[in-house]
Structure formats: C-alpha cells, structure tokens
Amino acid sequence: MSESVSTRKFGATSITGARIAIVVPALGAGGTEHVVNLIANHWARAGHKVTLITLEPPNVTPYYEFDPAIAITGLGVPPQRSSKLQSGLLVLRRIQRLRSAIRRAKPHLVLSFLTRMNVLTLLAATGLTVPVIVSERNNPALQPFGPLWKWLQNRLYPRAFGLVTMTQGALDHFPAKMRRRAWVIANAVDLPAGWQKKRGKNILAAVGRLTHQKGFDLLLEAFSKIAETYPEWKLVIWGEGDERPRLEAQRDALGLKARVEMPGVTPRPGLWVETADVFVLSSRYEGWGIVLLEAMAAGLPVVSFECEWGPGDMIKHSSDGILVPRGDVEALARALGEVLGDGALRERLAVTAEASARRYAPERILSEWDALASCALKHAAATRWLQDA
Known part of the structure; x- marks a missing residue:
C-alpha cells in the first residue's frame, strides 16, 4: 500500500x-x-x-x-x-x-x-x-x-x-x-473573478457551441418574430462551432444582420455576463446548461426551453425564470417579448434568479x-x- x-x-x-x-x-x-x-x-x-x-x-x-x-x-x-x-x-x-x-x-x-x-x-x-x-x-x-x-x-x-x-x-x-x-x-456556478455589470444596452444574450443541439436556429426564428416590436434590443450569440456558416446565412435571410451579433468565444471565460441584459437558452436538449445557471447567478432574467435535462431543475417557472415547451418557437417568441417589454418583470426575475443560484455554490x-x-x-x-x- x-x-x-x-x-x-x-x-x-x-x-x-x-x-x-x-x-x-x-x-x-x-x-x-x-x-x-x-x-x-x-x-x-x-x-x-x-x-x-x-x-x-x-x-x-x-x-x-x-x-x-x-x-x-x-x-x-x-x-x-x-x-x-x-x-x-x-x-x-x-x-x-x-x-x-x-x-x-x-x-x-x-x-x-x-x-x-x-x-x-x-x-x-x-x-x-x-x-x-x-x-x-x-x-x-x-x-x-x-x-x-x-x-x-x-x-x-x-x-x-x-x-x-x-x-x-x-x-x-x-x-x-x-x-x-x-x-x-x-x-x-463559478462566475469570473472581478466581473462588473456593464449593462443597459438592451442585449439579449445566448451562449454555447454553434451546434444543432443548442438550437440557435430556433432562437433566430423566434427573435425574428419580435425584432420589429422591440427595435431597441439586439441578440448576441456567443460561441463557436461548425454551424456558424448556416446560422449566419439564416440570420441574413431573416433580415437580422444588423440586429444579431455572433462575436465568437469571449476572451476570458464567462465575461458575457457583464454586458447581457436578458439571457435565453434555446437548446433542443442539455445535460445541464451551465450558462443558464451562470446567467441566474449574475442576476439576469432568463428564458429557457424546458428541455431534458437541467433547466427544469434550475428554474421555477415565473418565479426565477421563464420556461417554455421545448422546441416551441412561437412560445419562445412570446416569452421573450414578455420579458423584453416589461422592465419590472425583468427586475423581479433577476432578483429571484440570483437568490436561487446560490444553491449551486x-x-x-x-x-x-x-x-x-x-x-x-x-x-x-x-x-x-x-x-x-
């Protein structure tokens, strides 16, 4: 021994x-x-x-x-x-x-x-x-x-x-x-050391590898349905992957080139939480969905597909986030519109989300x-x- x-x-x-x-x-x-x-x-x-x-x-x-x-x-x-x-x-x-x-x-x-x-x-x-x-x-x-x-x-x-x-x-x-x-x-949940809130630019953020699993094609479709109603908001999709050419083509075909940014991977881990005002998870399925939890811990209002598994463990619907049926683009668009258009709702969801995320210290x-x-x-x-x- x-x-x-x-x-x-x-x-x-x-x-x-x-x-x-x-x-x-x-x-x-x-x-x-x-x-x-x-x-x-x-x-x-x-x-x-x-x-x-x-x-x-x-x-x-x-x-x-x-x-x-x-x-x-x-x-x-x-x-x-x-x-x-x-x-x-x-x-x-x-x-x-x-x-x-x-x-x-x-x-x-x-x-x-x-x-x-x-x-x-x-x-x-x-x-x-x-x-x-x-x-x-x-x-x-x-x-x-x-x-x-x-x-x-x-x-x-x-x-x-x-x-x-x-x-x-x-x-x-x-x-x-x-x-x-x-x-x-x-x-x-482990947020980057020394991160700062640099919010207020009306950024709807999504994060993940640019793959079919993450459902960014569904997110682009949902955002296209509300983009004209909320012209002050833009969507930023952080991440890199094989689906980039297809997603960029879809974005452009939907007339969203000026409203959707795809800047790649953040220079340092997790820094996307600094500039986001609302977070959305559009995955078709997940093992967990750590970025969703990071958003909650950073005090962001979150909207997520209730995909198997993970989001339903983290979020209590309408309390510390909004859950919508998996893959339902219309429901995702409605939920995003609800959150983007209601500052009081965003503030309430953000406060409860941050408190809920402490369970995962x-x-x-x-x-x-x-x-x-x-x-x-x-x-x-x-x-x-x-x-x-």
Whole structure:
C-alpha cells in the first residue's frame, strides 16, 4: 500500500494525498471543461497530485486557468475527419496512448468525462487495478451516438467503479447494471473573478457551441418574430462551432444582420455576463446548461426551453425564470417579448434568479465530488487497489 495514502484518513467528505487522473477530450471553452477546471484546481489545492489527460496536442493552451501544480498530458490524437479505416486506427492509437499515460500517472483514481472518452478510458484501463469513475455530461437519450459506441458503452459501463450524472433524469435513463454505484452531482456556478455589470444596452444574450443541439436556429426564428416590436434590443450569440456558416446565412435571410451579433468565444471565460441584459437558452436538449445557471447567478432574467435535462431543475417557472415547451418557437417568441417589454418583470426575475443560484455554490458542489472520491478511494484501499506500481 502506498505510504503517502495509507497513513492518511479518508473522511466522509474529504480526501488527502491521492494521485488522481482526470481524462477529458479537450480543455477548450465549454461546460464540461469548466467543471474539470473547478474540480482539478480544488483537488490540487487540497494537496492531491492531479494529472489531466486530453486528446489534444501537448502544446495547446487551455481556455481555463489551471493550478501550476497540475500536470497536463496531451496525447496528440485529437478528433479529425478520416475514413472508417483511419478512424479505427486512430481509436486504437488513442487507447494505447491513454493507457500509457494512465500507467505513468500511477493514479489511485481515474475520473473520465464525456461518453466516447469514457468508453476509451475503460478500454485503456482494462486490467489495471485502479477504480474508474465515468461522468455523463449530456442527455444520454438524445445525443448523437453511433451503434458501435452505444454497444461499447453497454458492455463497458458496468465495469466502471461508478457513474456520475448531473440530473436524476439522466441517471434514470441508464439500466440498473450501469448504476450500481451512482451519483447525481449538479454543476457548480463559478462566475469570473472581478466581473462588473456593464449593462443597459438592451442585449439579449445566448451562449454555447454553434451546434444543432443548442438550437440557435430556433432562437433566430423566434427573435425574428419580435425584432420589429422591440427595435431597441439586439441578440448576441456567443460561441463557436461548425454551424456558424448556416446560422449566419439564416440570420441574413431573416433580415437580422444588423440586429444579431455572433462575436465568437469571449476572451476570458464567462465575461458575457457583464454586458447581457436578458439571457435565453434555446437548446433542443442539455445535460445541464451551465450558462443558464451562470446567467441566474449574475442576476439576469432568463428564458429557457424546458428541455431534458437541467433547466427544469434550475428554474421555477415565473418565479426565477421563464420556461417554455421545448422546441416551441412561437412560445419562445412570446416569452421573450414578455420579458423584453416589461422592465419590472425583468427586475423581479433577476432578483429571484440570483437568490436561487446560490444553491449551486462551488463549495457545496465540490464537497459532493470530495465525497465521491473518498468513497472510491476507501473502496480501493479495502480491495488492495491502492498499491504503488
């Protein structure tokens, strides 16, 4: 048994002196990457040796700032368009390099994020005596997922020490054999340090990757229905992604080029909260929707599709936000018109939203991750998994 771990006590909600490997595809801008940033920094500052393993090249600069004590290992095998044969070879290369990286890190615990990465991690850890926890960060029922990956997920997830989802709805989607040990841990809200309110320019903000999932095409259609009624308001969609050309073409076809801005990713994480006056989430589905929670914590009135899952956990309709049926463009347009046209309503929603968001303070959510890690490490110690290689 490792001396650095065996001489320490694992409390009910705390751990000390562990080596932890966190596996995630990339460290760019996004909700999962933000969560990884919070957890990794928290554990590093608590005295653990944290290694981040990504598919990115070794020299890529993370979007979020990490504690200097954290080791970042880029495997140099990022996603890329290729033939089926090349894709298969690339998957094998990822598994091989991931396995080598895990062995070098000698972790007492491996925590993996996102479905395909979870599958790769479980394959890479086959035969290694280390507990692996997998975390689902999206809607498992609706996210695009090929039949081979689905088959691998069904076969491999039962091997994991445990499964983490952000909502009970997502967890209930998985069969019992995949959730023998399971945790529901919501996302924490963490606004940028030193942010300032620079509001009053009538900005309706939306944030997310420019993908089909985020429903910005539905948002553009909804905004086009109320744009003439509220000429003083403009829509700003923050984010980047493959759908940009199509969304820009749709915006221009709707005659909204002067009313809709798409400036890309903010220079620093979360700075969009400074200039927004109202926030809207138009996703077709979500795992959680961290930007919605960030908007609420920043004291913004919010309007959201009630997509599965996340928004319904955060918002109590008409109290701290407005929920509309998922995908209903007419209902979204009406709700946005209601909020944009009523300053008193915006103020009331903003005050209650900020109060509601305090339920997701980082210290509370991170204590749940501590409890999860403590459980895994205790089990590993009991089954003699905490042995130095």
